[in-house]
Amino acid sequence: MPLNKEIQPGDNDELTRERLQATFDTQQMAAALWGSDLARKRRELAKKVDKLTVLHDSKDMSFMTREEKLSENARKVVQMFAHVADIVEDPSDDAEMFHLSSNAIGHEGHPFGVHFVMFIPALKAQADDEQREKWLMPALGLQLIGTYAQTELGHGTNLRALETMATFDKATDEFVIHTPTVTALKWWPGSLGKSSNHAVVSANLIIDGKSYGHHNFMVQIRDENTHKPLKGITVGDIGPKMAYNASDNGFLGFDHHRIPRRNMLMRHAKVDKNGVYTKPPHAKIGYSAMVHVRSVMIGHQGMFLGSASTIAIRYSLVRRQGEIKEGSGEVKILDYQTQQHRLFPQLARAYVFMFAGKEVRELYQKVLSDMEKGETTLLADLHALTSGLKSVVTHLCVAGMEQCRMACGGHGYSRASGIPEIWGVAVGGCTYEGENMVMLLQLARYLMKAVKETKKGKSLGRLVDYLLLPQDRHSLIGRVPQGEYGPHLAAFEHIARRQIFKVADELTKLQDKGMSKEIAWQKKAVELQRAARLHTRFYLAACFHRKVQSVVDGRIREALADLYHLHLNYELLDMVNYALEDAYLKADQVDFIREDMYRLLETIRPNAISLVDAFEFSDRELRSVLGRRDGHVYENLYKWAKESELNRADVLPYFDKYLKPMMLAARQRSNI
Ligand SMILES: CC/C=C\C/C=C\C/C=C\C/C=C\CCCCC(=O)SCCNC(=O)CCNC(=O)[C@H](O)C(C)(C)COP(=O)(O)OP(=O)(O)OC[C@H]1O[C@@H](n2cnc3c(N)ncnc32)[C@H](O)[C@@H]1OP(=O)(O)O
Numbered sequence: 001m002p003l004n005k006e007i008q009p010g011d012n013d014e015l016t017r018e019r020l021q022a023t024f025d026t027q028q029m030a031a032a033l034w035g036s037d038l039a040r041k042r043r044e045l046a047k048k049v050d051k052l053t054v055l056h057d058s059k060d061m062s063f064m065t066r067e068e069k070l071s072e073n074a075r076k077v078v079q080m081f082a083h084v085a086d087i088v089e090d091p092s093d094d095a096e097m098f099h100l101s102s103n104a105i106g107h108e109g110h111p112f113g114v115h116f117v118m119f120i121p122a123l124k125a126q127a128d129d130e131q132r133e134k135w136l137m138p139a140l141g142l143q144l145i146g147t148y149a150q151t152e153l154g155h156g157t158n159l160r161a162l163e164t165m166a167t168f169d170k171a172t173d174e175f176v177i178h179t180p181t182v183t184a185l186k187w188w189p190g191s192l193g194k195s196s197n198h199a200v201v202s203a204n205l206i207i208d209g210k211s212y213g214h215h216n217f218m219v220q221i222r223d224e225n226t227h228k229p230l231k232g233i234t235v236g237d238i239g240p241k242m243a244y245n246a247s248d249n250g251f252l253g254f255d256h257h258r259i260p261r262r263n264m265l266m267r268h269a270k271v272d273k274n275g276v277y278t279k280p281p282h283a284k285i286g287y288s289a290m291v292h293v294r295s296v297m298i299g300h301q302g303m304f305l306g307s308a309s310t311i312a313i314r315y316s317l318v319r320r321q322g323e324i325k326e327g328s329g330e331v332k333i334l335d336y337q338t339q340q341h342r343l344f345p346q347l348a349r350a351y352v353f354m355f356a357g358k359e360v361r362e363l364y365q366k367v368l369s370d371m372e373k374g375e376t377t378l379l380a381d382l383h384a385l386t387s388g389l390k391s392v393v394t395h396l397c398v399a400g401m402e403q404c405r406m407a408c409g410g411h412g413y414s415r416a417s418g419i420p421e422i423w424g425v426a427v428g429g430c431t432y433e434g435e436n437m438v439m440l441l442q443l444a445r446y447l448m449k450a451v452k453e454t455k456k457g458k459s460l461g462r463l464v465d466y467l468l469l470p471q472d473r474h475s476l477i478g479r480v481p482q483g484e485y486g487p488h489l490a491a492f493e494h495i496a497r498r499q500i501f502k503v504a505d506e507l508t509k510l511q512d513k514g515m516s517k518e519i520a521w522q523k524k525a526v527e528l529q530r531a532a533r534l535h536t537r538f539y540l541a542a543c544f545h546r547k548v549q550s551v552v553d554g555r556i557r558e559a560l561a562d563l564y565h566l567h568l569n570y571e572l573l574d575m576v577n578y579a580l581e582d583a584y585l586k587a588d589q590v591d592f593i594r595e596d597m598y599r600l601l602e603t604i605r606p607n608a609i610s611l612v613d614a615f616e617f618s619d620r621e622l623r624s625v626l627g628r629r630d631g632h633v634y635e636n637l638y639k640w641a642k643e644s645e646l647n648r649a650d651v652l653p654y655f656d657k658y659l660k661p662m663m664l665a666a667r668q669r670s671n672i
């Protein structure tokens with residue numbers, strides 16, 4: 001069987017020659033990335049969207065105002081739902097729906113941006129059966145539009161300081177939702193400003209003057225027909241953001257707004273009509289929608305970095321600049337070692353983030369089904385894992401995307417590249433769903449507990465089993481036959497374990513000297529978040545290893561293994577100070593890692609285009625002139641620029657209004 005190499009009529013010849021060099025079948029690689037079923041569904045879906053012109057952008061969003069963007073994406077999302085049954089096989093499959101949304105709508109946001117990502121997951125996990133019937137069914141059936149309103153103007157991280165109140169009024173069997181101060185205004189919820197008519201609102205539950213901490217309440221905020229805010233509710237848009245400007249992130253205030261008692265989400269925590277409170281089986285079970293989003297973000301961020309890598313690598317095969325050997329003609333910029341070193345490690349990261357995204361979703365599904373039965377043992381493990389992954393992955397994605405942008409030179413800075421928008425959306429991920437540093441410290445808490453268990457000879461959970469293993473004094477990198485990478489993975493494990501125990505010991509020493517636990521924690525916070533990062537980077541490397549081992553097809557395994565080995569080398573060099581501190585690695589071993597990395601850049605180079613083709617991002621989805629599959633970049637850049645609103649007339653009014661009078665006056669003065 002010939003290998004599939006994604007060659008199509010009309011393609012740029014340079015790219016065709018590149019594609020013919022591939023050592024593997026891109027559709028099989030796509031199956032390794034997405035799973036074979038999803039890869040097939042994605043392919044079919046993209047073809048269907050291509051044929052449905054109502055789902056196409058009416059013009060490039062870069063040339064639209066915010067209001068035009070909101071309107072355009074509202075139009076497309078409605079068309080998307082109208083045609084969903086003809087396009088996707090299973091509308092309840094989040095991955096398929098995300099792909100549809102990426103193709104038809106893009107990543108700038110739309111009125112249902114939080115509805116499916118948080119509002120529905122919150123209802124699924126926290127509403128009881130009767131409440132599911134009342135809100136989940138209509139929400140799934142698009143009879144209402146919901147958002148998740150937790151963050152306030154004054155507090156996002158410290159949830160215990162949220163000020164919105166839900167005071168139980170026994171006499172009327174209602175909660176009174178109130179915003180006591182300006183800092184208590186809900187602030188940031190996606191699609192709240194102008195689109196949503198319902199919100200899951202976090203508010204402090206107060207019964208007979210006693211506060212029970214914040215809980216989630218279903219609040220209708222707008223009239224379902226007029227869409228006007230209900231009495232006692234103030235709501236609006238918070239203004240333009242770095243990116244994601246087709247989303248109306250909003251503010252929301254309540255003036256003693258009354259809702260029925262049964263609007264508190266009561267699957268776990270409950271309040272009866274006499275004001276008797278029942279505790280949930282786990283104090284943090286009400287945080288499940290956040291954990292859900294964190295788990296989804298890992299794979300999504302991998303896709304964002306995959307998109308940026310696709311754009312930069314394809315463009316680097318079209319762009320020629322300078323000569324390597326004088327007189328032999330200009331080379332493709334991807335032939336420069338520096339360009340490969342800039343881009344291939346980002347490609348490898350994109351792959352592993354997608355693999356990790358899949359693993360973590362499987363764990364989330366398990367925890368969700370456990371929670372349904374009131375079983376919460378794995379919740380802390382999942383929280384720790386997603387907190388670390390969310391932080392490390394978003395951080396590395398954004399750094400990687402910036403490399404991709406710079407690797408495209410000047411054209412990378414143009415919105416025509418498509419990178420600025422996806423970068424802007426991805427960078428939001430460092431903040432939303434838990435600020436990265438804060439979430440790393442959550443994982444560090446878990447790791448410090450794990451150390452305590454380890455010292456008793458026990459493991460806190462599967463993810464920290466490695467803490468029980470003894471430390472090796474010296475690495476075997478470069479001391480075993482060429483091609484064996486076990487010692488590389490062992491080095492990740494070593495530096496994570498060493499940093500975790502080191503900071504745990506330092507904390508103990510400070511406390512032994514009489515310092516309080518909290519102050520000791522502050523003194524060591526930077527070291528603690530480092531431990532969390534190293535643990536997560538070890539998890540990612542081990543996840544890549546598991547994936548490569550699981551691949552059956554030899555050609556795919558070989559191409560993936562090259563990326564995996566590059567990842568090991570590149571990431572180890574990025575963290576090498578930790579391995580040098582205790583002389584675990586010697587200088588010659590660091591040189592060995594570098595040389596092997598350079599060798600791998602050359603090995604990967606012929607497969608580069610096929611490794612990005614294997615993501616199977618459609619041109620519609622990438623929204624990038626530089627990253628076009630057919631490689632016809634220059635003529636389309638020119639066409640794109642001509643669409644600029646500034647080109648609607650040769651002379652724009654500001655010239656006559658400001659510049660012309662100034663120049664005339666200057667000329668007159670010089671004639672005097
Ligand atoms: C998904 C993206 C989709 C598409 C991508 C496309 C485009 C993207 C564009 C835009 C984005 C679209 C949607 C994004 C939506 C974003 C929505 C939001 O941002 S919603 C708001 C999110 N807010 C946060 O994440 C707040 C962060 N803060 C916290 O989580 C908590 O305050 C805290 C920092 C964890 C501390 O909590 P708290 O003060 O209550 O905790 P305590 O100190 O009392 O107790 C700590 C104790 O509890 C454990 N714990 C904390 N959280 C959890 C949890 N979730 N599960 C289990 N356990 C938890 C913690 O480990 C401690 O345990 P202990 O050590 O004491 O045993």
Ligand SMILES: Cc1cc2nc3c(=O)[nH]c(=O)nc-3n(C[C@H](O)[C@H](O)[C@H](O)COP(=O)(O)OP(=O)(O)OC[C@H]3O[C@@H](n4cnc5c(N)ncnc54)[C@H](O)[C@@H]3O)c2cc1C
Pocket residue numbers: 114148149150151154155156157158187188189190244249428431432433434435436437438441
């Ligand atoms: C694009 C986007 C979409 C969003 N969508 C929603 C939504 O739909 N619904 C919703 O409710 N919210 C939403 N948010 C809000 C988001 O969840 C919060 O902004 C986020 O949780 C961070 O909280 P904060 O803004 O209070 O940051 P802060 O906590 O004020 O962070 C500021 C700085 O303080 C540091 N810091 C804070 N606490 C600590 C600590 N304990 N230890 C060490 N350092 C600390 C942080 O590390 C950071 O450097 C969204 C935000 C964005 C950007």
